[in-house]
Each structure stands twice: as C-alpha cells, then as structure tokens.
Amino acid sequence: MPVGPERSATARLILSAAVTTLVVAAGTVAAGWPYWQHHRLGAVPNAGVAAVLAVAGVLLGAQRSSRRCGLLLTAAGGFSALTWLISWDAAALPLVGSVSQSAFWLTYGWGLLIYPGNALRGRWDRWWVGSSAVVLLLGQAATIAVSRPEWNGFAPDVFWPAPLLLDHADFVVFMKVLTVLYVAVPASFVLLALVRVRTYPGLDRIIAGPVLLLAGFTALVAAVTYPDLMSGPTLGQLEDAIALQGASSIAAPCALLAVCARARLLVTTTADRLHAAIGSPTPSSVRDALRTVLRDGTLDVHYPQAERDSFVDLHGRPVDLPPVASGGTVADRRWYLPARSADGTFLAVLSLNPVLRHHRPQVDAVLDAAAVPLEHAGAQSGLRAQLVRLGDARRRASRTWFREWEMLERDLGDRARGLADLADLAARADSPAHSDDAAYAGAAGQAGPGQATARALAEIAEGLRAARGELAAITDALRPAILDEEGLGGALAALTATLDRPSQLRVPPERFDPASERALYLALAATLRGLPASDGAAVRVEVRTDGTSIVGEVTTLAPVPTDRARVGADHVRALGGSFAVRQNAGGTTARVTVPCG
Incomplete structure (x- = not known):
C-alpha cells in the first residue's frame, strides 16, 4: 500500500482525474446545450467520450514514459468538447467547432498510435500522422477559405473568412474530392490498427491491443458517416452525424481507461507475481x-x-x-x-x-x-x-597434454626406428661375410667374435622393432590412424566391423576438435570392446552435435560394463564432459558428452 510521498502523489492524481472529469463533462454539455436540450440521451456518451479521454490523458501524463501520449489524449478530450460549439451557430463558434472536430480526430488517432509510449514506432505511423494533419487541418482550412457558411450548414451571418471563395458548383466538386480524402484517413487507420495488433509483442498486445481494435471500429464508423456529413448538410444533420460518431467512439476511451487501470494494477501486483513465478x-x-x-x-x-x-x-x-x-x-x-x-x-x-x-x-x-x-x-x-573457468583450464591442460603426447609418440617412434636401422647396419658390417675371423671360425667350428657381435646386434634390432611395434599398437589403440584420416565415422565403422554382433552406425560427416574426437572415440571404443562377446546382441552407435558439445551413444540389449570404459571416461571428464549409463525401454544406453571447441 503506498505510503508517504507516494500516497500523496496518488491522492493528487485521483483528485486531478475527478476535477478533469467534471470540468470536461460539464464543458461538453454547455458547449452543445442548444442540441443537447432536445437530445438528452445523446449527451451521455458524447460527454463521456470527452471526459474519459481527458481522464485517461491525465493518468498517462503522470508517467514520464507516456507523458506525450497523455497530452495528446487530453487535448483530444478538450477538442471533442469544443466541437459542440457549432450548435450555437453564432459569431465565430461554428468556425472554432469545425476546426476542433478535425483537431479531435488527429490528436485522438495520434495519441492512440503512440500509446502507451511517447513516440511513433515506424514510418507508417509517421506517414499516417503527417497525411492526416494535411487532410484534416489543411482540408478544413481550405473548406473555410473557399466556401460560404450556409454551404456548410451554418447561418449566413456567422464569422467565416473566405478569401478564396469559389462558386457553388466548383465548391461541390471540391467537397467530393475532400470527402474521398476524409474517408481515406479513418480507413487507413483501420488497416494500420489491424497490422499493428497482429505484430504487437508481449505487454503491448495486452495493454494496447484492445484499445487499438476498438479505435479501429470508431474509425470505421467515421468513414461510413463522413459522406453524409459532407454532402450539403443542414446544421441538424451535421449535429446528428457528429453525435453518432461520438456515441460510437465511447468504447475505445472506456477500454483505454480500463487498460490504464489494469496497467497500474499490474505494476502494483508485480512483486507477488514475480516471487510466485521464481519459487x-x-x-x-x-x-x-x-x-x-x-x-x-x-x-x-x-x-x-x-x-x-x-x-x-x-x-x-x-x-x-x-x-x-x-x-x-x-x-x-x-x-x-x-x-x-x-x-x-x-x-x-x-x-x-x-x-x-x-x-x-x-x-x-x-x-x-x-x-x-x-x-x-x-x-x-x-x-x-x-566452475566454467576451472573446466576451461582443465580442457586447456588436457589439450596441451594431448599435443605433447603426440610429439612424444612421434619422437619415440623415430628414435626406435633409427636405433633399429643403426643396429641392422652394424650387424651387417660385423657379419661373417665381412669379417677376417670367418676362416678361423670355420676351422675351429666356433663362432668368431665378429659373428657373435652381429648376432647380438641383430637381437637388439629385433627387440627395438618389437618395442616399436608394441608402441605403435598402443598408440593406434589410443588414436588410430584412421581417426586422423577419416574421422569418427571411419574409425567407428572399422571398430564395429571387428565386433561379432550386428551394428548400426549413425555418425555425421563433419570433423571436430582433435582432442574431443579422441576422447569420444576412446570412451565409445572402450564401451564397445567391453560388451559381452557371447550374447551377440545388436548395438546401435550414434554421434550427434548438441550445441557446443558432441554426444555419442551406444545402445544395446546387453549390459554395459562401466569398469571397462573407465579409461575413456577419464579422458572425457578431463575435457569437462560426462559419461553415464542408463536403462530404458530400448535396452541399455551409454551416453558420452564432450565439449567441442
């Protein structure tokens, strides 16, 4: 509940709204009293339109974010009241009332287009306001300048400056053209309102949508009544048409007032609704x-x-x-x-x-x-x-280790190959065919020292070649050459071909980060090799991307031993990924997720 300065501001706002209602409603009745005394029921909606627009403008003008909209709607309410000065049909009052009617439609439409903000939102809005100002205000000024008051339904002796007076026949043609333009103004507003409501996002659809739709209906009524209003009316016909337009437009201002109240209610209940939604x-x-x-x-x-x-x-x-x-x-x-x-x-x-x-x-x-x-x-x-920074650091360390491990792998392989080749050369150099002790060794029936050295070197070379083969087997298991050449698809296809079970493979063709590919392959390979060889159950392997991660799944009816996949899972977790096994209706699924990039 508002307290202190906020309560005082609310009280002042309520007082301003009440005073505005009384002043504008009384002003509307007083301005049109010659007509209202014979049409008392018609005074209710017309005075209501002016008062509600003015009050809504006061409420909106109290907020900085909608101050300009409030000023325009308050002005529209005032112009609506001044329009009824035409009913006095004396002095300059018909002139003021005629101009006020055009100003009412312009400020009313302009205020609704910027509601609930302070500015027009697009070029079509600006186009409508600019063209409406030209048609309504300049059109009304031109009508006054080229006509006599009695041609517009007023007494001949009222104040009506006409410096560009036309003859009546030319005036009729002028009015037909102007009538088309007058009808185009509300008709274009209807189209603009429909387009705007369809594209309104979020809060705009709730707050501004109903008002703009009802304002479109008002504009449609105005478009229908304008031809009768402009075709040589008497004062009574003119007043009846304006009263009909005012009565038909009561819905939009009432909706505007209701929406303003609802918007204020939404603000008041914000804390409760937000805390309930957060939990x-x-x-x-x-x-x-x-x-x-x-x-x-x-x-x-x-x-x-x-x-x-x-x-x-x-x-x-x-x-x-x-x-x-x-x-x-x-x-x-x-x-x-x-x-x-x-x-x-x-x-x-x-x-x-x-x-x-x-x-x-x-x-x-x-x-x-x-x-x-x-x-x-x-x-x-x-x-x-x-945690993200820690994971990034772990991934950087893992990738650094991966690159260093590859360099060490190549270095050990090159050294082993070089030592084996050197041992072969030394063995051939010390072989009996090249040694001076060959004859002695043959005569004595014993191996000479050169022959013994050659055999020792040959054994060393053979051991080096065996060690190099074992190293190649280890490195190929950890990162097979086919993984570098053909990617995950080729490596997993080669692996599943060695399994004694039906297999289905779905792997995208694109390549990924080498460290991520290797970790995913190790985890999937360890899982597949760990499956029981005796059951022969079918296995499905699927690899896909999920945002910034690679996801690999092995699904089979056989149980998945997690202990065999521990090494691969460690590589996955080192990169910030995860390894999980779950039971479902389709069997057992081992899911591996590895961040990529």
Whole structure:
C-alpha cells in the first residue's frame, strides 16, 4: 500500500482525474446545450467520450514514459468538447467547432498510435500522422477559405473568412474530392490498427491491443458517416452525424481507461507475481520468471564479475556487453538495463526487447521486486563462472597434454626406428661375410667374435622393432590412424566391423576438435570392446552435435560394463564432459558428452 510521498502523489492524481472529469463533462454539455436540450440521451456518451479521454490523458501524463501520449489524449478530450460549439451557430463558434472536430480526430488517432509510449514506432505511423494533419487541418482550412457558411450548414451571418471563395458548383466538386480524402484517413487507420495488433509483442498486445481494435471500429464508423456529413448538410444533420460518431467512439476511451487501470494494477501486483513465478531463486528460475512477468521471451540476465570486470550468463559463460549507463543502453536492437539493489549495489544487466521502453513503470517495478532474487542468482552464477573457468583450464591442460603426447609418440617412434636401422647396419658390417675371423671360425667350428657381435646386434634390432611395434599398437589403440584420416565415422565403422554382433552406425560427416574426437572415440571404443562377446546382441552407435558439445551413444540389449570404459571416461571428464549409463525401454544406453571447441 503506498505510503508517504507516494500516497500523496496518488491522492493528487485521483483528485486531478475527478476535477478533469467534471470540468470536461460539464464543458461538453454547455458547449452543445442548444442540441443537447432536445437530445438528452445523446449527451451521455458524447460527454463521456470527452471526459474519459481527458481522464485517461491525465493518468498517462503522470508517467514520464507516456507523458506525450497523455497530452495528446487530453487535448483530444478538450477538442471533442469544443466541437459542440457549432450548435450555437453564432459569431465565430461554428468556425472554432469545425476546426476542433478535425483537431479531435488527429490528436485522438495520434495519441492512440503512440500509446502507451511517447513516440511513433515506424514510418507508417509517421506517414499516417503527417497525411492526416494535411487532410484534416489543411482540408478544413481550405473548406473555410473557399466556401460560404450556409454551404456548410451554418447561418449566413456567422464569422467565416473566405478569401478564396469559389462558386457553388466548383465548391461541390471540391467537397467530393475532400470527402474521398476524409474517408481515406479513418480507413487507413483501420488497416494500420489491424497490422499493428497482429505484430504487437508481449505487454503491448495486452495493454494496447484492445484499445487499438476498438479505435479501429470508431474509425470505421467515421468513414461510413463522413459522406453524409459532407454532402450539403443542414446544421441538424451535421449535429446528428457528429453525435453518432461520438456515441460510437465511447468504447475505445472506456477500454483505454480500463487498460490504464489494469496497467497500474499490474505494476502494483508485480512483486507477488514475480516471487510466485521464481519459487526458489536460481539463475534459470529468475530469468524465466522475468520473461513471464514482462512477457518477453528474449529476455536475458547477465551477472557482473567484479574481479574480472566482465559479465557471465546464467550458465557462468562469459558474454560481451556494451557499456551500460544508468538509464540503460540500446545497442544491437536490444535494451540493456542495469539492475541495482536498494542500497545501489550493481546486481545484473537485463537484456530486453526495446519495445519494453514504452512500459517503463512495469519494468521499474520488476527491477525493484527482483533485487533480492537477482542477488541470490548472481552468487550462484559466480560459482558457475568459477566452475566454467576451472573446466576451461582443465580442457586447456588436457589439450596441451594431448599435443605433447603426440610429439612424444612421434619422437619415440623415430628414435626406435633409427636405433633399429643403426643396429641392422652394424650387424651387417660385423657379419661373417665381412669379417677376417670367418676362416678361423670355420676351422675351429666356433663362432668368431665378429659373428657373435652381429648376432647380438641383430637381437637388439629385433627387440627395438618389437618395442616399436608394441608402441605403435598402443598408440593406434589410443588414436588410430584412421581417426586422423577419416574421422569418427571411419574409425567407428572399422571398430564395429571387428565386433561379432550386428551394428548400426549413425555418425555425421563433419570433423571436430582433435582432442574431443579422441576422447569420444576412446570412451565409445572402450564401451564397445567391453560388451559381452557371447550374447551377440545388436548395438546401435550414434554421434550427434548438441550445441557446443558432441554426444555419442551406444545402445544395446546387453549390459554395459562401466569398469571397462573407465579409461575413456577419464579422458572425457578431463575435457569437462560426462559419461553415464542408463536403462530404458530400448535396452541399455551409454551416453558420452564432450565439449567441442
């Protein structure tokens, strides 16, 4: 419940609305009293239109985000009342009333197009306002300048300046052309309203949609009644047509007033609705609740990391944001708005649809209500950011180890091959065919020293070749050459071909990060080799991308021994991935997830 200055402001606003209602309603009745005294029932909706528009304008004008809209609607209410001065049919009153009617339709349509904000939203809106101003205001001025008052239904002796007076026949042609333009103004407003309502996002659809639809109906009635209004009317016909237009337009101002009240109610109940939607505050629940309350499915929350002067998303991943001022920044077609606690502590930056700038009171109420949940979510996001940085460090270390391991593998292989070749050369050099001791060895029936050395060198070379073969077998098991040449698809196809069981393979053709490919292959290979060889159950291997990760699944009816896949799972976890086995209706599925990139 409002207290202190807020209660005083609310009381002043209610008092202003009440005074405005009385003044405008009484002014409408007084301005059209010569007509209303014979049509008392018609005075009710027409006075109501003027009063409701003025009151809605006062309510909207009290908010900075809709002040211009409020001024336009208040002016429309005043012009609606002044229109009825034509019923006095004396002095300059018909002139003032005629101009006021054109000004009423212009300010009314203009105010509804910018509702609930302060500016027109597109070139079609600007085109309608500009063309309507030309047709309604300049058209009315031209009508006065080229005609006599009696041609417009007024007494001949009223004040009616006509410096460009036409003869009556030319005036009739002029009025036919002007009537077409007058009908085009409300007709184009109807089309514009339909298009706008279909494209309204979120809060706009709730707050502005009903008002614009009913205003379109009012414009349609105006378009239908304009031809009779312009075809040589008497004063009575003119008053009847204006009264019909006013009575038919009562729905839109009433809807506007109801929507203004509902918008204020939404602001009042923001805290309750937001806390109910959040439940237990987590980064995900806070973001989802903010999206629900503000009806912005694109809303995101970014939390500051003071020690690094950066921002992270709800998953703890770093994000780049433009510099944000206290009032918010619009960039990349987004509205970045800072959220602060009651003591001014910077909590987060909200990335919003810029359309929500027209609903600043609702957004401010949401920011105030979300301060405590954002503080809790920010702490959790900070922990997640630390885990993300730790995972990145582990992945960098794993990839560094992977590159060093490959270099060591190549170095050991080259050294073993070089030593084996050197031993072969030495063995051939010391063989009996090249030794001076061959004759002696043959005569004595014993192996000479050169022959013994050759045999020893040959044995060393054979041992080196065997060690090199074992090293190649180990490295090929950890990273087969086919994995480098043909990728995961070729390597897994070669592996499943050695299994004594039916297999189905689904692997995308694209290549991935080498360390991620290797870790995924090791985990899948260990899982497949660990399957019991006796059951012969079919196996399905599937690899797919999921965002920034590679996911591999092995599904079979046989049990999956997790101990055999431990080595591969360790490689996966070193890269920040996961390895899990679950039972389902289709058998047992081993799922491997590896971050990529």
